[in-house]
Amino acid sequence: MKSFCVTTPIYYVNDAPHVGHAYTTLHADITARWNRLKRNEVFFLTGTDEHGLKIAEAAEKLGISPQELTDSTSRRFKDAWDQLGIKYDDFIRTTEPRHIETVNAFTQKIYDAGYIVKDTWEGLYCISCESNYIESELENGMCPIHKRPVEKVKEDNYFFKLSQFEDRLLKFYEDNPKFIEPETKFNEALSFIKSGLKDISVTRSSFDWGITVPWDHSQVFYVWFEALINYVTALGYTSDPDRFNRLWPNTVHMIGKEITRFHCIWWPAMCMAAGINPPSKILVHGWLLVGGEKMSKTSLNKIDPVDLVDEFGLDQFRYLLVKGSPFGPDSEFSYEELKRRNNSDLANNLGNLLSRVLAVVNSKCDSITPKVDTDSILKPAADLAVESAKENWDNFSPANALESIWNLLRATNAYLETNEPWKGEPGDKVNKVLGDSLEVLRIAAVLISPVMPTSAAEILTRIGLTNYLDDVSLSDDLGWGQYPGGFEIKKDAPLFSRIK
RNA sequence: GGCGGCGUAGCUCAGUCGGCAAGAGCGCACGGCUCAUAAUCGUGAGGUCGCGGGUUCGAACCCCGCCGCCGCUACCA
Numbered sequence: 001m002k003s004f005c006v007t008t009p010i011y012y013v014n015d016a017p018h019v020g021h022a023y024t025t026l027h028a029d030i031t032a033r034w035n036r037l038k039r040n041e042v043f044f045l046t047g048t049d050e051h052g053l054k055i056a057e058a059a060e061k062l063g064i065s066p067q068e069l070t071d072s073t074s075r076r077f078k079d080a081w082d083q084l085g086i087k088y089d090d091f092i093r094t095t096e097p098r099h100i101e102t103v104n105a106f107t108q109k110i111y112d113a114g115y116i117v118k119d120t121w122e123g124l125y126c127i128s129c130e131s132n133y134i135e136s137e138l139e140n141g142m143c144p145i146h147k148r149p150v151e152k153v154k155e156d157n158y159f160f161k162l163s164q165f166e167d168r169l170l171k172f173y174e175d176n177p178k179f180i181e182p183e184t185k186f187n188e189a190l191s192f193i194k195s196g197l198k199d200i201s202v203t204r205s206s207f208d209w210g211i212t213v214p215w216d217h218s219q220v221f222y223v224w225f226e227a228l229i230n231y232v233t234a235l236g237y238t239s240d241p242d243r244f245n246r247l248w249p250n251t252v253h254m255i256g257k258e259i260t261r262f263h264c265i266w267w268p269a270m271c272m273a274a275g276i277n278p279p280s281k282i283l284v285h286g287w288l289l290v291g292g293e294k295m296s297k298t299s300l301n302k303i304d305p306v307d308l309v310d311e312f313g314l315d316q317f318r319y320l321l322v323k324g325s326p327f328g329p330d331s332e333f334s335y336e337e338l339k340r341r342n343n344s345d346l347a348n349n350l351g352n353l354l355s356r357v358l359a360v361v362n363s364k365c366d367s368i369t370p371k372v373d374t375d376s377i378l379k380p381a382a383d384l385a386v387e388s389a390k391e392n393w394d395n396f397s398p399a400n401a402l403e404s405i406w407n408l409l410r411a412t413n414a415y416l417e418t419n420e421p422w423k424g425e426p427g428d429k430v431n432k433v434l435g436d437s438l439e440v441l442r443i444a445a446v447l448i449s450p451v452m453p454t455s456a457a458e459i460l461t462r463i464g465l466t467n468y469l470d471d472v473s474l475s476d477d478l479g480w481g482q483y484p485g486g487f488e489i490k491k492d493a494p495l496f497s498r499i500k
Numbered sequence: 501g502g503c504g505g506c507g508u509a510g511c512u513c514a515g516u517c518g519g520c521a522a523g524a525g526c527g528c529a530c531g532g533c534u535c536a537u538a539a540u541c542g543u544g545a546g547g548u549c550g551c552g553g554g555u556u557c558g559a560a561c562c563c564c565g566c567c568g569c570c571g572c573u574a575c576c577a
Contacts, residue, residue: 012577049577121575162574184505188572191503200575222575261574324512330570332512340511340526348539356536363535400514403525413540422535494537 003041005251006031009259010049010092010230013073014058017080019321019333020256022305023288026321027398028254029086033450034393038474043247045234046081047092048074052223056209066209070095083306085314085453092234094211094227102233103226104214106274111215115164115273121157121201124150158203158213160225165269166197172268172278180264181396182328185257185284189264200225200266228267231279249277252396257284283396286330308338315452316342316496322398322451343498349409350444351496353416354459357437358489360422360430369464370431371485372439379480381411382443386478389447398451405447412440438463439483446472455495462490 008028011021025046032044050070059069074093081088092099110116173179173190180186202225203213210220231251236244249271255263260282268278290303309317320338323345325331361369385408392401421433441463449456449469460468464487 009577014577052577054577123575184571187504192572192574195503195573198574202575224575224577227577257571259577260572262577265574326513329506329513337512337526343537343539344526347537352537352539354536356540358536360535403514406525414542416535417533417541420533420535496537498537498539 001039001041003043003247003250004032004035005043005045005235005247006035007044007231007251007253008046009253009255010047010094010227011077012049012052012054013070013077014054016073017077017305019303019305019308020288021077022080022084023321024254024256024285025081025086026084026318027285027327027396029084029088030318030322030398030450031252031254031393031396032089033087033453037446037450037469037472041246042089043235044088045090045092045231046077046086046088047090047230047234048077048094049223049227049230050074050093050095051210051220051226053204053207053209056207059209067095080306083309083314085318090234092230094230098239099230099233100211102238103211103221103229105238106229106232106270107221107226108214109275110160110270110273111158113273113275115161116158116202117161118156119159119199119201121155121159123153123155125153155201155205157201157205158216158219159199160202160266160270160273161199162197162266162269163199165272166193168272169193169197169265169269172272176280178281179278180260180282180284182284185260185264189260192261192265197265224262224266225270228262228270231267232276249279251279252281252283253279254283254285257286260284283327285327286325288325288333289330290333303333312338312342312499313496315455316346318451319346319402319448323402324399326399327396339499342496345406346496347494347498349406349413351494353409353413353437354441354462354495356416357434357441358462358491361434361438361489362491364421364424364426364430365434367489367491369438369483369485369487369489370435372435372481372483373432374481376432376436376439376480378408378412378415378436378440381408382440382480384408386443386447390474393450402448402451405444408440409444412437435483435485438485439480442468442483443478443480446474446478458492458495462492463487464489 006028008025011017028044028046032042035042048070050066055070056066059066062069070093078091081091107116170190170193173186173193177186180189202222203216203219204210204222205219208220210223211226213219213221231253232244232248235247235251236242253263263282264284271278305317305321308320312320320341323341324333324337361367385404388404389401392398392404416433416437419429419433421430424430424433441459442465445456445459446469453469457467457469460466463483
């Protein structure tokens with residue numbers, strides 16, 4: 001059995017989950033479900049990132065401990081994922097003992113190999129902002145917000161010798177041209193490496209909400225350096241080496257473009273330093289834009305995914321979120337567009353196709369479904385949809401996979417229109433048309449199940465294939481001509497409602 | 501400033517190695533149908549493929565220039 005591991009970033013708990021978080025997580029969920037359908041061993045990891053100065057400060061403002069704050073926000077992410085039908089295999093929190101244990105082991109390994117050394121960090125600090133700046137952010141050497149001089153601050157920190165990995169990273173990129181997708185992000189990362197890498201300060205001594213450096217208890221790790229390690233923590237780096245070796249490095253990290261550098265430069269170098277292979281692939285996606293702007297807390301255009309689930313329904317939301325945009329570039333996200341696609345794709349094309357087929361089975365076949373004919377004008381369309389959907393699911397292109405399935409649905413609606421089974425006398429001709437249409441519903445339901453698991457199961461149940469998804473085989477069961485017929489249809493309300 | 505990307509029908513976008521008459525979905529218009537969730541089917545609109553040059557038998561795809569937008573350019577979750 002092949003193994004497949006997909007991760008989301010671990011989300012920083014200074015913000016409640018919004019549609020942007022849901023976007024990444026849903027893509028990972030769909031990919032995980034697709035691979036489960038392929039009967040691969042699947043491990044889908046998500047979680048929350050809980051250390052760092054910002055969390056400590058936020059907790060202080062609220063008058064609670066950082067742990068209390070992270071407990072409550074982490075819970076909100078878990079709740080949100082439950083409500084979005086996210087079926088993860090593990091939810092990691094960086095404050096858990098297993099992570100701290102792994103960070104200790106992983107960083108100790110890097111330290112022992114000589115890639116972490118003590119040095120002096122110099123930064124620019126604005127007393128009014130209470131935060132650090134880098135040279136390029138300053139305006140005339142002054143704090144850009146308060147227009148006053150910044151102070152030079154020094155701190156003895158431990159540095160990760162990123163500079164020593166330049167050549168190895170370049171070689172790795174050269175050997176793995178598909179390491180990062182899309183290609184533009186690969187090129188950005190590559191040119192960053194080529195421009196020369198500096199060592200990075202990876203510990204802090206000015207606050208203590210972090211993981212203590214095992215060889216120097218006066219310091220804690222900088223949150224990013226430690227957070228990346230979550231991926232190997234959860235796979236069993238320290239707790240289950242057998243499983244770790246099975247799943248790593250065959251792992252895909254899905255991330256938003258704002259955290260490309262950490263994942264594409266730091267993380268592979270850290271892996272090399274610790275003596276393991278870098279992950280197999282990093283998929284970088286763009287942002288959902290609302291009126292051309294990134295969805296964020298500060299621009300007040302943040303959308304709660306749970307609200308959209310309430311409005312459209314769970315599977316509808318899942319479909320609409322991934323259908324709207326290819327995984328990669330930024331894309332516009334608007335309520336009007338969601339509504340339009342809900343009505344046309346879901347209610348009209350798919351939901352109504354199911355309704356009309358079952359209505360005719362009811363009136364012409366006494367509610368007992370006919371079986372599919374082995375030869376059909378729809379067969380080529382179905383074969384094409386299966387082939388194309390498979391390829392696109394495998395290539396992390398859900399929007400394209402869905403498009404190919406919808407082409408089949410449209411062809412089937414046209415097929416019904418041409419043959420008008422509602423007009424014919426009960427008999428072979430009517431049975432054939434309906435059997436073929438039921439076969440399309442069977443195949444389409446399987447293909448959409450990663451995105452719409454509940455609706456897919458419901459479609460199958462209504463045509464008599466209860467629990468069909470539990471042991472369907474993608475390699476054996478998607479060929480044309482396998483719908484057996486002979487089932488009594490289950491009549492029910494429309495699958496998807498139109499929204500006005 | 502340096503490196504890179506984008507600009508294709510009203511909207512959202514496809515267009516692999518340059519080549520059959522520039523595509524899809526939605527929206528819109530007209531027509532058909534009435535089994536179905538006022539769903540569906542057919543047809544259509546006529547987009548200088550950002551602008552100007554060039555290479556080529558032939559370019560949306562290659563080269564040069566210009567305009568507009570955007571990304572990366574280190575320790576910001």
